[in-house]
Amino acid sequence: MAQKPMYRQIADAIGQQIEQGQLNPGDALPTESALQAQFGVSRVTVRQALKQLTEQNVIESIQGSGTYVKEERVHYDIYQLTSFYEKLADRNVETHSEVLTFEVINPEPHLAGQLNLTETDKVWHVKRLRFIKQKPVTLEETWMPLALFPDLTWEVMEKSKYHYIEAVKKMVIDRSEQEILAVIPTQDVAKALSIDPARPTLEKVSRGFLKDGRVFEYSRNIFKSDDYKFTLVARRQH
Numbered sequence: 001m002a003q004k005p006m007y008r009q010i011a012d013a014i015g016q017q018i019e020q021g022q023l024n025p026g027d028a029l030p031t032e033s034a035l036q037a038q039f040g041v042s043r044v045t046v047r048q049a050l051k052q053l054t055e056q057n058v059i060e061s062i063q064g065s066g067t068y069v070k071e072e073r074v075h076y077d078i079y080q081l082t083s084f085y086e087k088l089a090d091r092n093v094e095t096h097s098e099v100l101t102f103e104v105i106n107p108e109p110h111l112a113g114q115l116n117l118t119e120t121d122k123v124w125h126v127k128r129l130r131f132i133k134q135k136p137v138t139l140e141e142t143w144m145p146l147a148l149f150p151d152l153t154w155e156v157m158e159k160s161k162y163h164y165i166e167a168v169k170k171m172v173i174d175r176s177e178q179e180i181l182a183v184i185p186t187q188d189v190a191k192a193l194s195i196d197p198a199r200p201t202l203e204k205v206s207r208g209f210l211k212d213g214r215v216f217e218y219s220r221n222i223f224k225s226d227d228y229k230f231t232l233v234a235r236r237q238h
Contacts, residue, residue, distance in 0.1 A: 007048035010039050014049070015058060018069055025071040026133035029059060062135065062194040071132075094133050100192075101127035102154050104146055111143055114207060114218040122146035126157050129192055139192050142219040149216075165216065172211035179205050185222065193224055 130138040190197035208217040
């Protein structure tokens with residue numbers, strides 16, 4: 001029987017490490033140079049092996065970051081108010097946020113209307129990149145009324161704004177009105193999420209309401225479309 005090509009042997013060996021739990025979803029693979037040294041082959045052979053595993057949906061490459069064992073899609077309930085990052089933390093999955101912009105601005109007319117404010121009111125403008133296991137997965141831009149949250153801090157936005165609103169500010173969140181759009185990313189978004197700029201992203205635009213009817217946030221979340229499955233549940237009114 002003819003021996004398998006070397007690139008297939010390498011792909012099989014990596015696949016076996018994943019099956020045996022030596023490499024877990026989200027883990028980084030060794031660099032191409034390290035794999036070359038480990039198997040005593042050329043870079044071309046290593047790349048053929050990685051290409052095979054990518055086509056089999058076993059691994060994924062993130063530009064400027066590395067190659068990782070592919071994780072299952074995140075199932076996100078569009079009606080859910082609590083951040084799914086909190087739920088991941090409950091499962092001991094490593095998450096963190098990198099705050100890119102933290103400033104107070106005057107809202108333009110559309111934004112003022114979304115927050116039920118006037119153009120002379122001040123709002124927080126926060127942009128943050130959210131990570132799961134060191135992998136950038138969501139770019140979020142949020143606007144929140146300064147009058148509601150005068151003590152908002154950079155440190156709060158590195159963690160959970162919902163914990164801050166409910167546990168610290170003692171406010172009661174009632175609902176979120178959301179819509180999902182397919183959007184071609186800008187160059188900045190593509191760079192932040194390490195994605196192909198020609199591939200559409202999923203954009204979730206939402207308004208959050210407190211129990212007393214006040215709008216506490218207007219936000220835009222941009223997700224990598226191949227990592228997420230959004231689930232809508234419709235219930236008949238009786």
